[in-house]
Amino acid sequence: MKYYLTFLVGVLSIWIYYMTSNNLFYLFEKNWVVSLTMVFGSFVAGATSEGGGAVAFPVFTLLLDISPSIARNFCFAIQSIGMTSASLLIIGMKIPVEWKSIRFASIGGFLGLVFGIYLLDGIFPPKIIKLLFVSLWLSFAIALYLLNKNKNREIIDKIITLDKIEVIKLIVFGFIGGVITSFFGDGVGIFTFCLLTLHYKINEKIATPTAVVLMTINTLIGFFMHVFILKDFQPVAFNYWLCAIPFVMLFAPLGAYLITLVTRNVVTNFLYIVTIIQYLGAIIILKPSLYLCGISFSIIVFGYLFFRVLSKTKNRTISISNNSNPYLEKNQI
Template structure:
């Protein structure tokens, strides 16, 4: 009995936590005439992928830290250093950027102004998510490039519009509760979708067409607006559309959302610092005590998550969004009006996401026949590297 139990536990761990990376090319088919350098890079791609962004960001940080004595900030700002260990883990492993941890912790627990929390989220993700994105591209992990390109186009306009128009019109409590409510409803819909047996998933959007491009641009614009007041949004919006509407696997949607968020935060950071010129000194101080942490943890988490089963990645979303919603109500203690609005957002958002999940876009009722779907499923364009 003990042996059987051990075998089951071992099988469970291998299936869900060591499924293998999904790569864009088969590295086992190597050329016989590879040079020594090419062989070295191929064999040590993981280490090199980590080392390049890690060394770059640390060179910049240590030179500035020594020049301006940034070490004196740690005794007062160390809470954010600890917070971003977990924030960077979440950013690398899920569709939620580090801002999904930083924003609620800073606003709900540390009682920091939402504007400062948002700016810090943009700034720190522009470092951590960029480092993680480099690792994703360097290692050749499969991503959905249609989403990266067209969601980014919409997100650029969305984050600028949100910073200039939407953000000033929302109260701090509305930002906090709106953020946790809409994404809790998404988590519920994703859960219901994944309890369906034999769910068909793809590595890319099937039969890409003009209307799908428009959907991605609109999704990016809406996500950019969320990013404008909370520091995170386009990543979750893209993830929800890819998984629920287009039936893309979570193993592909997660690294795609990481690259999207890196691009969006760079735009938001640029706009806040150089156009609006409103990034506070406090936000810069929080950034200073977190950069060395996130540029290591986020890429590490991205690499680790690439080996996980898609259901493990989805489970992280369920837990995070539930904790965030409960924490929002406990800490913010919204009045009855805001509570009613939040509840309405949860219900309406849940049904919206549920409708998306029920649309069998992969088949499209005749526009793409079942034979084509089967062919797509059997395409040998990815490999499992354990």
């Protein structure tokens, strides 16, 4: 807890000084929707495998008609505060995470993020990007839901060993997640979460904080690149960031903590609800053409088939179940 509280006091002190000395509190009146969005978005970031960008990106691009590049940069910025807060709370409270996965997936995530930023940025039309975002996660939610209908599904708590093949899998999935993150400011966490839960059978209550910590690493790298290397961090994104900082510092750690108090089924049900709301909201607001609906449907079908195959593929890890940690419910299927 002390790591999080130190970070909280330090960042809020700097934020209050900057806002006061520059007389910037008027920004809240203009951008109150951003603040409200991130109250919910940051809670989702801490409580699920999706970062705050999973809420901010669709709300910004679909509801507020903000360009994907501004929404992406804002997601990097605000997650650098909110998800760092959640990660520090997770580490300080010794909430269990899968550190082996983080180690290798973060390598792939970094490579994928750099690849996406430099080679793929701007290559797809905004509507395609928005539909890709919501359709991909819906396909995963469907696969996880059908998998969890099997009451005898094997659930384990950690990976004991990883051979070279499994290390490569984690790096590859991290890479793909990093590419997705380069578009949305979010992605490596939930894509690795897919691998952990579907392929390695890791308990969602462990895979979730693992995804939070992993996304924090990727976010900090992405934020640094856009601000100091690419230097394309827009002033409007900066103003949005200022209006959301105090809220994400409170609600992201709150989500990370509350998720330890509920069962695994509550975690997955919450993830299903968030994903379905995202998709339906996108369809209602975008009003996609028949062509775009076909693209969305194709992404959902192929994504679902991919995730189902992933869940059926045998992995080469040696794993055990460890229910001694107070943050895990015993024998909860």
